[in-house]
Amino acid sequence: MNESLRINPDAVKNDILRTADFGMIDTENGIGRTVLPGMPANGRARTYLVDQMIAAGIDVTVDVVGNITGRWTPPAADGTAAPVAAGSHLDSVPKGGIFDGPLGVYAALEAVRTIKDSPLSFNRPIEVVCFTGEEGTRFADGVLGSSVAAGELSVEDALDLSDGRVSLGTALAEAGFRGTGRLDASEWHAWIELHIEQGPYLEADDVDVGIVTGIVGFTWGAITMHGEADHSGPTPMHHRSDALVAAADVITAIRRIPNSLGRRTVGTTGYIDAKPNSINVIPEEVTFTWGFRDTDPAVIEAARERVLDEAELAAEREGVDVEYEDRMWADPVQFADACTEAVGNAADRLGYDSMRLFSGAGHDATHMADLMDTGMVFARSENGKSHNESEFTSWDDCYRAANTFANAAVDLATV
Amino acid sequence: MNESLRINPDAVKNDILRTADFGMIDTENGIGRTVLPGMPANGRARTYLVDQMIAAGIDVTVDVVGNITGRWTPPAADGTAAPVAAGSHLDSVPKGGIFDGPLGVYAALEAVRTIKDSPLSFNRPIEVVCFTGEEGTRFADGVLGSSVAAGELSVEDALDLSDGRVSLGTALAEAGFRGTGRLDASEWHAWIELHIEQGPYLEADDVDVGIVTGIVGFTWGAITMHGEADHSGPTPMHHRSDALVAAADVITAIRRIPNSLGRRTVGTTGYIDAKPNSINVIPEEVTFTWGFRDTDPAVIEAARERVLDEAELAAEREGVDVEYEDRMWADPVQFADACTEAVGNAADRLGYDSMRLFSGAGHDATHMADLMDTGMVFARSENGKSHNESEFTSWDDCYRAANTFANAAVDLATV
Numbered sequence: 124m125n126e127s128l129r130i131n132p133d134a135v136k137n138d139i140l141r142t143a144d145f146g147m148i149d150t151e152n153g154i155g156r157t158v159l160p161g162m163p164a165n166g167r168a169r170t171y172l173v174d175q176m177i178a179a180g181i182d183v184t185v186d187v188v189g190n191i192t193g194r195w196t197p198p199a200a201d202g203t204a205a206p207v208a209a210g211s212h213l214d215s216v217p218k219g220g221i222f223d224g225p226l227g228v229y230a231a232l233e234a235v236r237t238i239k240d241s242p243l244s245f246n247r248p249i250e251v252v253c254f255t256g257e258e259g260t261r262f263a264d265g266v267l268g269s270s271v272a273a274g275e276l277s278v279e280d281a282l283d284l285s286d287g288r289v290s291l292g293t294a295l296a297e298a299g300f301r302g303t304g305r306l307d308a309s310e311w312h313a314w315i316e317l318h319i320e321q322g323p324y325l326e327a328d329d330v331d332v333g334i335v336t337g338i339v340g341f342t343w344g345a346i347t348m349h350g351e352a353d354h355s356g357p358t359p360m361h362h363r364s365d366a367l368v369a370a371a372d373v374i375t376a377i378r379r380i381p382n383s384l385g386r387r388t389v390g391t392t393g394y395i396d397a398k399p400n401s402i403n404v405i406p407e408e409v410t411f412t413w414g415f416r417d418t419d420p421a422v423i424e425a426a427r428e429r430v431l432d433e434a435e436l437a438a439e440r441e442g443v444d445v446e447y448e449d450r451m452w453a454d455p456v457q458f459a460d461a462c463t464e465a466v467g468n469a470a471d472r473l474g475y476d477s478m479r480l481f482s483g484a485g486h487d488a489t490h491m492a493d494l495m496d497t498g499m500v501f502a503r504s505e506n507g508k509s510h511n512e513s514e515f516t517s518w519d520d521c522y523r524a525a526n527t528f529a530n531a532a533v534d535l536a537t538v
Numbered sequence: 539m540n541e542s543l544r545i546n547p548d549a550v551k552n553d554i555l556r557t558a559d560f561g562m563i564d565t566e567n568g569i570g571r572t573v574l575p576g577m578p579a580n581g582r583a584r585t586y587l588v589d590q591m592i593a594a595g596i597d598v599t600v601d602v603v604g605n606i607t608g609r610w611t612p613p614a615a616d617g618t619a620a621p622v623a624a625g626s627h628l629d630s631v632p633k634g635g636i637f638d639g640p641l642g643v644y645a646a647l648e649a650v651r652t653i654k655d656s657p658l659s660f661n662r663p664i665e666v667v668c669f670t671g672e673e674g675t676r677f678a679d680g681v682l683g684s685s686v687a688a689g690e691l692s693v694e695d696a697l698d699l700s701d702g703r704v705s706l707g708t709a710l711a712e713a714g715f716r717g718t719g720r721l722d723a724s725e726w727h728a729w730i731e732l733h734i735e736q737g738p739y740l741e742a743d744d745v746d747v748g749i750v751t752g753i754v755g756f757t758w759g760a761i762t763m764h765g766e767a768d769h770s771g772p773t774p775m776h777h778r779s780d781a782l783v784a785a786a787d788v789i790t791a792i793r794r795i796p797n798s799l800g801r802r803t804v805g806t807t808g809y810i811d812a813k814p815n816s817i818n819v820i821p822e823e824v825t826f827t828w829g830f831r832d833t834d835p836a837v838i839e840a841a842r843e844r845v846l847d848e849a850e851l852a853a854e855r856e857g858v859d860v861e862y863e864d865r866m867w868a869d870p871v872q873f874a875d876a877c878t879e880a881v882g883n884a885a886d887r888l889g890y891d892s893m894r895l896f897s898g899a900g901h902d903a904t905h906m907a908d909l910m911d912t913g914m915v916f917a918r919s920e921n922g923k924s925h926n927e928s929e930f931t932s933w934d935d936c937y938r939a940a941n942t943f944a945n946a947a948v949d950l951a952t953v
Contacts, residue, residue, distance in 0.1 A: 321771070353923060358737060390775075395782065450817075
């Protein structure tokens with residue numbers, strides 16, 4: 124077993140802070156950014172990454188949906204061996220944080236820079252990857268580039284995705300990042316990704332790094348209540364078909380349903396739209412979403428069934444019609460033992476406290492896990508916050524997680 | 539007492555159907571229209587009214603905020619006597635019905651046309667009035683023109699009201715209905731208005747016409763819940779500050795509060811806005827409205843206090859901050875005995891079943907009641923519907939209500 128590798132913490136910090144400049148937003152506290160795929164800020168963030176890859180002496184490829192790959196083959200390696208791929212994404216949610224995505228991309232790049240300067244030698248090439256559109260805020264619901272790389276979304280369908288004004292293909296071309304060919308993840312030996320936890324568990328247990336054992340599954344959908352628009356004054360309460368009251372009742376149910384299902388089940392309504400949305404008119408039509416996540420698909424399905432039952436009952440109580448639409452289903456993902464062991468061993472060798480946990484959020488790793496050994500490392504998220512300007516991971520936590528990640532990647536590339 | 543007057547039902551029907559053409563919308567059932575004040579459809583509806591007034595041989599005046607008045611002085615009358623004013627409005631809510639407003643305007647005009655052709659003689663002039671912007675869907679929250687006529691809103695402030703793009707003054711000038719001078723309602727002897735009930739009570743009791751004894755008061759306001767935007771996956775339920783869950787809890791309370799207050803108390807949330815409104819993000823900020831109406835101001839205040847208490851408690855439960863804003867308060871209005879008696883006597887003489895009831899909606903009559911004897915007649919609303927395409931009053935019900943109204947107006951003009 125090799126001596127543990129240690130990355131340069133200033134290099135990762137510098138890359139993250141430089142990337143934070145692109146799409147930076149005004150905030151009262153913290154640092155935030157809005158970097159939707161194909162937008163100018165995303166183009167600048169990508170250009171900076173490509174410059175750093177070239178400076179590091181690794182070969183850069185951009186595929187037709189904008190996935191960026193930097194490949195480094197160790198001098199003693201077999202250039203035809205299946206590579207270990209590692210990375211994350213550079214896009215953000217609107218008003219998102221600066222660590223979600225960039226930490227994983229630049230930890231991977233810094234791992235290669237560090238390995239290149241070390242006496243380490245192993246067999247497999249390493250590919251540093253930045254996937255297009257992980258967050259799902261434009262063109263698709265998320266993990267766009269990795270879906271194409273995994274062969275689950277065709278290049279044609281991906282390029283035709285629209286934000287309502289332009290297609291992904293056009294937006295990528297305008298940003299200068301519509302390359303050629305398709306990154307084919309099925310050629311990889313393993314995928315390993317460093318990401319912020321986006322949850323409170325590492326901090327709560329005062330643990331340095333997280334060994335991610337899998338990703339929760341989820342169900343997403345929308346419910347529409349169809350009531351009747353009436354004047355809010357002269358219409359007696361018993362004469363109403365109020366779509367918003369029925370919706371509100373179900374939204375409180377979505378808050379309540381996880382209580383009785385699983386210890387870590389979560390349920391959320393993130394979106395609501397009411398029509399005609401006027402102070403003086405009883406709402407006629409209200410659409411809102413459900414989302415439930417858990418490690419157990421049976422729990423997810425139970426939550427989905429319960430919310431549909433609650434919606435039927437609320438609609439009956441308020442005299443409105445209900446319709447629902449399933450939007451997304453993702454089975455829970457279990458990561459490969461080879462990867463969780465590599466991460467756990469790396470943390471142990473480095474002297475870091477670690478714990479095993481599931482990821483509560485989806486990641487590009489979801490699609491990779493279908494094709495190859497896949498693993499993730501979590502860095503601590505202060506207060507568990509993400510997807511807003513309060514998202515924060517201390518530079519020490521970034522360093523510990525990046526070291527764990529780099530050593531796990533070396534392990535995976537050595538076998 | 540004179541023999542009862544009977545209007546020409548075809549004339550009122552024709553005027554309402556002609557007016558329905560302006561701003562007509564596509565509907566699946568019924569007939570609907572969108573006629574916001576100052577919009578082209580509103581200009582066309584006004585022009586048609588003015589043409590009918592001129593054809594009827596009455597003198598037309600348009601004031602600076604677009605209130606239209608047609609004055610007719612009976613040959614034997616005292617031209618300096620305070621007139622009886624009667625009318626309603628021609629604007630509608632978006633996708634509103636065709637009776638709300640036009641029935642009152644054209645019943646008043648038809649009353650004058652009928653009286654002119656009759657042997658009736660009385661002392662006071664009659665003014666047929668169309669007030670600007672009763673519905674509150676553009677420039678102001680409602681009863682705009684009557685507020686100016688009552689001296690409760692200054693001409694300058696009214697003309698400066700903006701819809702976010704243009705001022706009322708500019709919009710009226712563009713529509714050709716920014717006249718001169720200010721219609722001064724304090725010079726009137728009485729105000730009488732025919733309107734659809736917009737509620738179910740006349741139909742439920744199978745009564746022909748309604749003798750309106752007053753108008754409920756109301757409180758309107760908005761509550762904003764300030765929570766924290768977080769990723770909907772990895773954030774445990776106990777770590778959330780979900781602004782939408784807190785809001786939904788209060789919206790169900792607004793549905794519930796009237797139960798324990800008054801038999802005809804109503805409570806409504808008509809408007810909701812959530813930020814960032816994304817399926818995958820816990821809502822950070824949600825604003826929604828309350829509205830409560832009752833005949834008793836103490837009940838209205840009790841409802842307002844209860845919803846603020848509920849909002850505080852819901853905010854505490856969900857760990858969010860709450861702020862609230864009072865938007866409008868209207869005391870209940872009691873109409874003059876002279877008017878309710880005139881309406882009741884007219885119905886009796888005509889052989890119509892009538893009942894006394896409060897109006898659940900505000901009307902231009904609200905402001906008139908502060909200045910003079912004021913009364914209203916209600917026509918039946920099928921299923922109590924209004925403010926949408928299902929709004930319907932049979933032509934027979936229009937006829938009975940218009941006859942009652944015309945005879946009551948004659949009574950008031952005779953004293």
